[in-house]
Amino acid sequence: DAGVTQSPTHLIKTRGQQVTLRCSPKSGHDTVSWYQQALGQGPQFIFQYYEEEERQRGNFPDRFSGHQFPNYSSELNVNALLLGDSALYLCASSGPTGDNGYTFGSGTRLTVV
Amino acid sequence: RKEVEQDPGPFNVPEGATVAFNCTYSNSASQSFFWYRQDCRKEPKLLMSVYSSGNEDGRFTAQLNRASQYISLLIRDSKLSDSATYLCVVSGSSNTGKLIFGQGTTLQVKP
Numbered sequence: 001d002a003g004v005t006q007s008p009t010h011l012i013k014t015r016g017q018q019v020t021l022r023c024s025p026k027s028g029h030d031t032v033s034w035y036q037q038a039l040g041q042g043p044q045f046i047f048q049y050y051e052e053e054e055r056q057r058g059n060f061p062d063r064f065s066g067h068q069f070p071n072y073s074s075e076l077n078v079n080a081l082l083l084g085d086s087a088l089y090l091c092a093s094s095g096p097t098g099d100n101g102y103t104f105g106s107g108t109r110l111t112v113v
Numbered sequence: 114r115k116e117v118e119q120d121p122g123p124f125n126v127p128e129g130a131t132v133a134f135n136c137t138y139s140n141s142a143s144q145s146f147f148w149y150r151q152d153c154r155k156e157p158k159l160l161m162s163v164y165s166s167g168n169e170d171g172r173f174t175a176q177l178n179r180a181s182q183y184i185s186l187l188i189r190d191s192k193l194s195d196s197a198t199y200l201c202v203v204s205g206s207s208n209t210g211k212l213i214f215g216q217g218t219t220l221q222v223k224p
Contacts, residue, residue: 033211042117042200042214043157056211090156092212098145098204102212104156 004093004105012111013081019110021076025093026103031055032074033102034066035090043090049074050096081112114139119201119215126222130191134218136184136201143213145204146177148186150197151217157200160186191222 005024013019025032031050035043045058049068068074072093078085091105119136126132138146146163161168163175163184174187184201198217205211 035212035214040121040216042216043212045211045213048211056205058211088154098212101159104158106156109154 004091004103006089006091006105006108008108009106010109010111012113014113015081015083017081017112018077018079019081021078021089021091021108021110022073023076023091023093023105024073025091029093029095029103030072031094031096031098032068032072033092033094034074034076035092036060036085037088037090037107039087046076078110083112086110086112115215116140116213117201117203117215119218121216121218123219123221126191126220128191128193128222128224130222131187131189132191132220133188134186134199134201134220136186136215138182138184138201138203138213140203140205140213141179141182143203143205146184147202147204147212148173148175148184149200149202149214151200152197157202157214160199188220191220193222193224196220196222 033048034046037043047057052068063079065077088107090107092102094102148160149157150160151157163177167176172189176185200217201215
């Protein structure tokens with residue numbers, strides 16, 4: 001049973017560019033949440049997708065957007081990249097309420113130069 | 114004020130020591146509480162859920178005090194393999210599964 005799969009594992013982008021990160025949830029999970037973890041900090045909630053819609057959003061600018069597909073996989077898009085966007089981006093999948101637990105992917109490490 | 118606050122440490126302890134981590138949270142409507150473990154450059158993994166009655170899993174004991182909005186994790190007989198960052202995590206007040214993480218507390222167990 002595959003867990004959460006994220007791609008790519010590492011990425012280097014230049015300031016001002018755009019990036020798309022991908023996540024496939026664990027089998028049986030229909031909810032995908034995205035987190036940003038800067039070095040030395042805990043993960044920060046970006047947003048959550050359920051039934052192909054953004055259900056909840058953290059304190060992130062509109063440059064951060066996402067999408068969920070009918071097969072529950074999800075994308076995170078970041079436009080106009082800033083140096084401060086360099087971080088580990090984590091995807092977590094769960095059931096709709098999270099009652100049965102959350103499974104994290106191994107993350108995408110984004111470096112903006 | 115941060116929603117979830119932890120002492121970042123680091124905590125440096127010898128093998129066999131008992132170490133305790135504390136965490137406070139600001140939203141009294143929070144519903145679920147967890148401790149996650151994160152190894153260097155890896156994803157967070159659930160260590161244990163935390164209940165008001167307290168719960169134990171081997172050498173690990175977690176406690177929740179809702180009145181004080183305080184969560185603790187006790188590790189007994191520390192092993193070298195316990196070296197990691199421990200994240201205090203609280204779910205949001207809405208029933209949608211948003212997780213709020215503390216900064217994490219770094220533990221280094223030395224021989």
